[in-house]
Structures are given as C-alpha cells and as structure tokens.
Amino acid sequence: MTLSLGRYTLGTPVVLAPMAGVTNAPFRQLCQEAARAGLPTPEQAPAIHATDVPEGIFVSEMVTSRALVERTPESMRIIQAAPGEKVRSVQLYGVDPATVRAAVRMLVSEDRADHIDLNFGCPVPKVTKRGGGAVLPWKRDLFAAIVRGAVQEAGEVPITVKMRMGIDEDHLTYLDAARSARDAGVAWVALHGRTAAEHYSGTAHWDAIARLKEAITDIPVLGNGDIWSAEDALAMVEQTGCDGVVVGRGCQGRPWLFTDLVAGFAGSEVRVRPRLREVAGVLRRHAELMVDHMGEEDRALRELRKHMAWYLKGYPAGGDARRALALVDSLADLDAKLADLDLDAPYPGEAAEGKRGRAGSPKVPHLPEGWLDSREIDGRLAALLAQAELSVSGG
Template structure:
C-alpha cells in the first residue's frame, strides 16, 4: 500500500479507475492528461513533439497578463500556436483583475486560444515575494475578483477558464479547499491541484490525499491532480486513490515526450507499453532539434536551447561522460546527428534507471512573501502596490 493510499481513508484500490474523456467546458480531451506549462520547456516545439507521441491537452508556457496587454513580442509569441494545434491552450498569470480581464479578452477576441488556464500555483520567490502565484489565494477577495474578471472576458467567446493551484502557502496557511469552492461557484470550468504547498516547492512527496479531499468538496466540475507523475502507472494510481478526473504532468515528461504515448496506451486499455531503446531516443532528440530550429527560425538558437534537455533524455542510458558533454554543447543539427550516431544505438531501454525524479527536487523553504502578507486575508494598499510589480516579467518560473 502506498503512502497516498494509507492517507485516503476508505477509498478502495482493488479495481482500476474508470478512465473517461476529460470535458472542460466545450472541449473534450479523449485522454484525460494535461501537459503542465513549464517556463522555457513547453514552447511550440516541445508541445508538437508531445502531440506526436500521444493525446492530451498541451498548455503553453505561462505568460503574464501585463505583458500581453502591453503587446510584448515575447508574450505574443507564447500565445501564438501552430495552425494545426487543437485545442490551443494558454496559461495566464496575473494579480490585477482588470489586467487579467484585458489579457483574457485579447486572447479570446483575437481567437488565439480555445482554453485559458489561470496560474495560482507558482512557488518561485520572484513571484510569491510580491504576493502572486501560490501566495495569491490567501487574499480571498482578490482571488475571487480575478476569477470573475477572467470569466467575464472569456464568456462571450465561449472559451472555458480553468485554474491551477497549490495546497497553499505552507502547512499553516492552506487555501486549496476554499479556493476550489470559490472557483466552482464563480464558473471556473475545472481546477487542478498540485499536492504541495509553496513552502514545499518540489521536495518530498506530493500529498495526493489533498487531491482526494478537493475532489470530495468540488463535485460539479472536473478536478485534476498534479504532483509526482513519473510514469503511466503513477497517473493511474493517482486517479485510483483520489478519484480525480484527470492528471497534470509536468517534470515527469522532461526528456520523455513518449510518456504521453504510454499514458494513452494505459488509459485506453492497450497492452502496448512505450519503452524506447537508445536508437528511438536519439531519433526523438533529433526531431526535437528540428522542431526547435523551426520554432526559432534559427538553427544555432534552437540547438543551444536543446542542450538543457540532454541530461533528461539520456537519464539511465549507457552514455559516457564525454558523449554527454559533447551533446550538451551541440552547435548545429549536423553536429547533433553526428554525435547521436556515435552512441551505442542498440542499447535497450534501461528500465527503472530511466524513470523517476527529473529535475531538482530541492528542500522545503520559507516562502518569500510581502511583509505582513499573512496578517490578514484582506488586501492592504501597500500590498496592492506590490502586486503591480509581480507582472513585470513576461513568463513565470
């Protein structure tokens, strides 16, 4: 029995969950899997690579509402999708209701996306220290006003709005149950919960029991679970023990876009499993390089951006240090192909060595918050001024 099973009292795990398509407003996703936005990762190139591997809803990188309203070129690029990308899903981060509403209207009125997600889960200090991200639901009225503004702006265009959040700021300041109920009453189409607080960052194990509790309270709209989905088995296990309607996959797919093919196979009852040998991995890396080159319209920039993915792709595979360092310094597609062809491409899938934790786990840390933020659930004039600074960046952490 897993820790999550022990925590969720009374829920049976004897049978596999009934896995149904995910419906969010007027959008139906055959496989209830969502790609979480990750800054610098989930650009159009990576999303296409994931779509080529399996079904799901693929959300673009988070973009700030202020940057959209100011027509920042980088922000506009983030919400510019390939012609054949459907459904198109954008995530917006904002702290001012009027600015969030204006940004959502831009996306909706210009036909830039079919679905809009609002981020209330970012734990990055540069965001929380100004009261944004995972810190924001603590201010109930502000949270509600942002939801209302987004829904009002999107409704005329029949675009569903969803939210992604964390459990709260820390163990003594949890907000997720209250926030989920507020969201449901406001008309939000679905809620996603990462089973950690901002203080936990990505440390320890995600608290799946919190997802089960949210599902028990929020019953009229889909509840999605997020946190520690490293394999298809993890996704099915989360749905089984929590009763959630779908899963949100983040770091688990870094260097493993084929995870979506594995998820689709498991969730549609197929016995086929996706366990690529090094030759298939090398082909995927090269395809990623081609897509990055097209995305940037610059081979050098595309290859440089691809470098950070190499350690994730090669995790567990028999690739020596010199080869790994060489791939982390590739300068062109030709260089990439030559270095990939020099690997032992007959090496099989290495099993559990290629799975599990990806990226830095980190340790719990005291959240960076505006002075006096936790003293009241209401927003002071001082905090309102600080919130305006939280949107200065184009994308989130």
C-alpha cells in the same frame, strides 16, 4: 474515461502541465503526436478518432498578462500554437485583476486561444515575493476578483485554475480557493499536491487531492504531482477519485510518456520502451522543430541543451558525451555528437524512468512584507501588486 472542457470532450483525461522553457510549441507537438500513437484502433474506439476530439490538453508555457497585453515578442512566441493543435491552451499569470481581464479579452477577441488556464501554482521566489503564483490565493478577495474577471471576459472560452495546497502547512488555501473558483464559473480546478514551501521536494500529497474531490463535486478536479508513468496516473485516479491528471516533470525528455498515458487510460498495456537510437531520433526531431519555431539555429540549440540530460537519463552515455551534448550549437554538431553514442543500447528499464528535473528542498517562501497578516488586501499591498506584473518576465 473522458473529461469535459467547455465544448470539448477529451479522449483521455490528461493535461500536459505548463513548464517554463519546456512546453513550447515544438515540445507540445511531440507530446501530442505521442498521444495519438497511444490511441486504441479506430475499430476499438471510433468516437475518439473523430478529427475534432483532442487526445488531451497541452498547455503552453506561462505568459504574464502584462507582457501579453503589451505584445512583447517573447509573449507572442509563447502563445504560438503548435501545428495540428486541436485545443490552443494558454496559461496566464497575473496579480492585477484589470490586467488579467485585458489579457483574456485579447486572447478571446483575437481568437488566439481555445482554453485559458490561470496560474496559482508557481512557487519560485521571483513570483511569490510579489504576491503571485502559489501564495496569491491567501488573499481571498484578490483571487476571487482575478478568476471572476477572467471568466467574465472569456465568454464561451473555458477558464481553468491550477493551484497548490497553499503557502505552507499552516497556511493552506486550496479548499477555499477551489470553492471560490467554482462559484466564479471555471471549467475545472487542478491541484498540485504540494505547498509553495515544499517546492518540488518530498512526495506529493495525493490525500489532499482526494479531499478536494470530496469537497468539489460539481466541476472536475484534476490531480498533479509525482506522475512518472501511466501506472502512476491510473493509481492517482483510483486513490483520489480525481477526474483527470496533470503531468509535468514526468515527461521531460520523454514525450512518449503520452503514448503510455493514452494507452493506459484506454485499458491497453502498450508502453513505449525506446532504444537509444529511437531516443536520438526524437531528440533530433525536437531540434528541427525548435529551429523552425525560433528561426535561429544557434538559439534553438541553446534552448534544447536543458533537455539533453532528461533524454539520456539511464542510457549508457558517459560523462564526456553528456557534457558535449550539453554544449551543442548547431544541427550538424548535434548529429556528430549523437553519432558518437552507442545507439544500439537497449531501453535501460527503471533507470530511464522515475523522478527527473530538480526537486530542490523545502524552503521558506519569499513573501511580500506583511502578506500573512490578513487574508485581505490593503492599500500598501495593492500598490506592490500593481508593480508585480512588470517584474516577472513572460514565460
């Protein structure tokens, strides 16, 4: 099963979802290396071993269009490619069509991206209260203007859209938005089967992904939500008919999930079941890549702390050891803390799998005043949106 993206044909229809503070260049490098480890042998599948065939798409952290146009140091760090990245994929956030256009123009004219994904799925209050992310498609004209402008500026660089079902059950937007995006010329649409109100709680609505696939037949439809294993990915494709999957929280602390995914889509039963010593090795390499990426050892190790609980999920590491690892501040400190673990511990099975990351609970989305009164933008909301680019940091 393959997936097309502009001039690219992906060897596996799998996309690493952009996650703030997670999918930076070091983590993407680990995931891509894991994906290559899951490929069939060259004798079994020579076509997907060609040097220009990407194993999947590995998307950067979200960057705001305003920050990118202003070339803030953080936004430029976010779009930095990982070594050996075959498709440089950037996710762009914006609520102003002109600013999004300018950001796309910069990425394309300066050859900084091979693929641009537009974020219409973020449910966090600092984004939705300004009319961005998962709530923006409610304003049909604004959504269409942003997507159409991005496609026009991108030229041959493919534009894709990632979105949620809508604001809540009473304000669903995904079918209208997907048709609008298709008509604007996007390469594919990806749907996270939850509303903004659901955040990451409960169970993703794969039935909505199936409905979208039934409605949109002329471009690929990708599914996202509750993919914790290769078996989940294959089940989503079978149950919904989607053309590919987008994997987010399931790979946190488990970059080797991409080995499983690539193998699974190739029909192989190969799965990675690492002992704690192997997990520690990946964690140590992650740290080294972070130091190289950030250039500051203490900052890199602070950024890595959030990954510790994900890597250790299910393994026999006591509370003291976990707390100590969550406070590491140097590579030497990390080495010492890892050496204290029972590195001979075997793979703990289901305890290391399944849900990870904070699911949260359903909550009423924060919206601009009067946002739901109309599907169109009025002058007051237009002025509010002009300020929104300034209030959401890149990444």
